[in-house]
Amino acid sequence: MAKFFERNGGLLGTYLLVMVGFWVIVLIILPQLSMLDFSFRYNLPPAQVGTDADVWNISNYHFLLFGAEGNPESYNVVDMSVFLKTLVAALFVTLFDLALCYPLAYYLAQSVSGGFGRVLVLLLIIPYWVNEILRAFAFRIIFGSSGIINATLIGTGIIDEPIDFIRADVALYAGLGYAYILLMIFPIYNAIESLDRNQIEAARDMGAPWWRIHWRVVIPFAKPGITSGCTMVFMLTAGALAAPQILGGPSSLWFTQIIYQWFNTGGNWPRGSAYAVVLLLTCIVFVLAMMRLFKIKMGEIGK
Amino acid sequence: MSAGVGVELDNVWIRFGNFIAVREANVNIAGGEFFSFLGPSGCGKTTILRAVSGFLEPSDGNVRIGGRDMAGIGPNQRPTALIFQNLALFPLMKVWENIAFSMEVRGVASAERRKRAEELLELIALPGQGDKMVSELSGGQRQRVAIARALCAQPDVLLLDEPLSALDLKLRQHMRTELRSIQKQVGITFIYITHDQGEALTMSDNVAVMRAGVIDQIADGQTIYDDPSTSFVASFVGENNMFRGTVKKLTKDAAVVATDAGELDARIASSVKGELKSGDDAMVFIRPEAFGVAEAGARGKGRIKAMVENEEFEGQSYHVFLNGPGDTHIKMSLVNTGRTSGSAVGDNLTIAYDTKQAVVLPAGELASE
Structure with a gap:
């Protein structure tokens, strides 16, 4: 500790410590703890908060699992199925992004050089200068019944009636897939960029076809980047709100939308908190399980 | 292992845009030969190696391996294996997986691959180290694993791109001997790229000396050293004292050149015999070790009077730096005999x-220091 101050000086050292402490405690630990605390409380009118009625209980979690009292089903069918659907859809979006971004990242990292590569990277980034909600609306317009896709399809005579991409959830998955693409590309790009080109040539020299070069040399090397990208995309997609709100079809519901309803229209913060805690923990467990499956250590992701 | 297969470069040109990397290369490498391309960095020797391995196609001319034209045949289809300058071992595979990678590509069963890898580990004197990761090995061991990996592909021709340059001096000298003995054991053609003339001379049957895309001379090591064909070869391979002047007298094999250091007698290099004329601009090259101290006042051919400027002691020899007539700098190396x-x-x-150890060549380009 004394060394730390010696190296950075008293003023800067204190500043660094205070900011790191602020980040960890105020921005990470306290909000999560208060959410956790909320999730174990009844939704009481303000007058009763802090009275004898305000005790810790698991009624909110019970509600997510089994629904309201008198529910004819044996568990909360609506919320649980939305929950599962959200996780599966997030997984699907993650895999889709991976399939899309790996070749892109490989091309950027190994095949293009200099100016053209920088232009491509810029083209990737520029759309993200636009607000997330505006981007979602742009997708809604593109996929709308008179949008450019339907117009093109009708114009070329492939279809007669416009396809309802919104109702079919095509717009939703496209929007979600696009929303976090950068978080997939850049970790993979960084990993592949540090791969020695000679290793690819060595594998080729020994007779390996392109797919084996990727399977045995490039992908193992890029694994930390792939994991990092998949983790972020999965977490953020499962927790996305804007895209499902704007692009979701009338029958589709994202779990975050249910959480949002509990907090906002439902006015039941404790229940919303419980739902949010369940989503967060499930995502963490899921990601850890995946990492275990693919034999990746936590430290590699932080790289 | 297959017996030696020859490699021919037939009038090979390689251009990158306007830049000519290799100019009219004609090389004939016999099967089972240890052949080196020697030259300073940027002379095109690695480019030639890439043309042989198939990573690039010559702009003109043919590369033939075992008499077969290699045009249009990719690196994964050629009977060559390349050892990279930085080795390019796969860091995420175990040592044995690295070695047996080419068999994995061919779909050989794991047990058989493992067995073959062990045999090769035996050959490179690393028995039982197959389960280690590459990062656990030392530089010299990695070097040997790279050789084993290349040999496992059972190539007809092994291509080596300065593979020893990253090693320290002692290890480098040791690996030279080792490479040479591995080559003798497996009996295949080795093509070796280096800028280190010591490596080229000690290991090779034949050496091609390259300068700016041009092959100046192809010969065995002793010929390259004793009878260089151009001023560049004379100045690049080993150390040499150069005296510039004009040819004054000529006989069939020898010449007298008027230089700043006086009139010097020397043998005419074989490559320019019959071409050198009286009055030509010429260079006389005399190796430091060709000099000796003569009795004071002795007369005759091959004598230069000079003043000692500096002396260096290097263990096996003394280097004496002299200032000769016309302010010429001369280096003389004397064997340390204990006195x-x-x-x-x-x-x-x-x-x-x-005078037989001094060589006359037409004045030309010298290797930059």
Whole structure:
């Protein structure tokens, strides 16, 4: 500790410590703890908060699992199925992004050089200068019944009636897939960029076809980047709100939308908190399980 | 292992845009030969290697391996294996997986691959180390694993791109001997790229000396050293004292050249015999070790009077730096026989050389220091 101050000086050292402490405690630990605390409380009118009625209980979690009292089903069918659907859809979006971004990242990292590569990277980034909600609306317009896709399809005579991409959830998955693409590309790009080109040539020299070069040399090397990208995309997609709100079809519901309803229209913060805690923990467990499956250590992701 | 297969470069040109990397290369490498391309960095030797391995196609001319034209055949289809300058071992595979990668590509069963890898580990004197990761090995061991990996592909021709340059001096010298003995054991053609003339001379049957895309001379090591074909080869391979002047007298094999250091007698290099004319701009090259101290006042051919400027002691020899007539700088190397060099800074000496060990060449480009 004394060394730390010696190296950075008293003023800067204190500043660094205070900011790191602020980040960890105020921005990470306290909000999560208060959410956790909320999730174990009844939704009481303000007058009763802090009275004898305000005790810790698991009624909110019970509600997510089994629904309201008198529910004819044996568990909360609506919320649980939305929950599962959200996780599966997030997984699907993650895999889709991976399939899309790996070749892109490989091309950027190994095949293009200099100016053209920088232009491509810029083209990737520029759309993200636009607000997330505006981007979602742009997708809604593109996929709308008179949008450019339907117009093109009708114009070329492939279809007669416009396809309802919104109702079919095509717009939703496209929007979600696009929303976090950068978080997939850049970790993979960084990993592949540090791969020695000679290793690819060595594998080729020994007779390996392109797919084996990727399977045995490039992908193992890029694994930390792939994991990092998949983790972020999965977490953020499962927790996305804007895209499902704007692009979701009338029958589709994202779990975050249910959480949002509990907090906002439902006015039941404790229940919303419980739902949010369940989503967060499930995502963490899921990601850890995946990492275990693919034999990746936590430290590699932080790289 | 397959017996030696020859490699021919037939009038090979390689251009990158306007830049000519290799100019009219004609090389004939016999099967089972240890052949080196020697030259300073940027002379095109690695480019030639890439053309042989198939990573690039010559702009003109043909590469033939075992008599077969290689045009349009990719690196994964050629009977060559390349050892990269930085080795390019796969860091995420175990040592044995690295070695047996080419068999994995061919779909050989794991047990058989493992067995073959163990045999090769035996050959490179690393028995039982197959389960280690590459990062656990030392530089010299990695070097040997790279060789084993290349040999496992059972190539007809092994291509080596300065593979020893990253090793320290002792290890490099050791690996030279080892490479040579591995080559003798497996009996395949080795093509070796280096800028280190010591490596080229000690290991090779034949050496091609390259300068700016051009092959100046192809010969065995001793010929390259004793009978260089151009001024570049004379100055690049080993150390040489160069005296510039004009040809004054000519006989069939020898010439007298008028230089700043006086008139010097020397043998005409074989490559320019019959071409050199009286009055030509010429260079006389005399190796430092060709000089010796003559008795004071001795007369005759091959004598230069000079003053000792500096002396260096390098273990096996003394290097004496002299200032000769016309302010020429001369380096003389004397073998350390246990006595002192017998001269001191400021002494005036008469030094002598055997005129057969001095070579006359037409004036030309020199290797930059």
